[in-house]
Amino acid sequence: MEKKTKYKKSIVCFIDILGFKEFVHDENNISAFATILGSVNQLNQFDLPSMHLKDMRFTSFSDSIVVSVPCKKAAFGKIIRTMAVISHILLEDKILFRGALTCGSLFHENNIVFGPALVEAYLLEESAVYPRIVMKEETLNACLKTCGVCDQELYPKRFHQDEDGLLSYDYLYDYFKFFYHQDAEHFEALINSLKHIKGFLRQEEIKEYPSNIMMKYRWMKSYYNRTLDKLGEYETFDTASYKLV
Secondary structure (H helix, E strand, C coil), X not given: CCCCCCCEEEEEEEEEECCHHHHHCCHHHHHHHHHXXXXXXXXXXXXXXXXXXXXXXXXXXXXXEEEEEECCCCXXXXXXXXXXXXXXXXXXXXXXXXXXXXXXXXXXXXXXXXXXHHHHHHHHHHHHCCCCEEECHHHHHHHHCCCCHHHHHHHHHHEEECCCXXXXXXXXXXXXXXXXXXXXXXXXHHHHHHXXXXXXXXXXXXXXXXXXXXXHHHHHHHHHHHHHHHHHHHCCCCCHHHCCC
């Protein structure tokens, strides 16, 4: 028992579903509330071994999702792939989120999770403010030690530094690029996803939300447009018609 309860050095991602607390106090939001819980349950049902993610640990509670993987070979790549999948599932269900990535001591077994790395991720997530997944530069350097030479050059490009000094995972661009480099069927899925997210953000913006929630939607709109600019810059694909104005 003592051996099983020792901390492991792990990479951990803590994700918070935005707006969850408002949902539970309004009976008119039962449908939206059920959608959120359905998304979380879907994450719980991942067949991780078939996705080459057998070392991953996943726990969801209330409005939070915790994903971790022991700090060993290829760990950073696994956590990035998982973050991309989670981002996709939540956005497809019209759910905004924010999160944080840390590296440190953690116990995560049988849906029980605790440790300094989780506390750090929880506190850092609150600093994210907007719908983004953030990390510190020292965390990125620690995570890169689990990667091969090629990935040490590739993975930092998936993060950019925001004005507050935090690194932010470019989950939208990562997701769109995955579809772009596949076959025609995947490209059609990309177009449908662009239309879906555009419609979601446009619809949400016209609602009478408090200013602190509207601020998050304005940030997401700007991030979406910047992602399309980046996609159009590097690919022969006209993204102008999908932008939000």
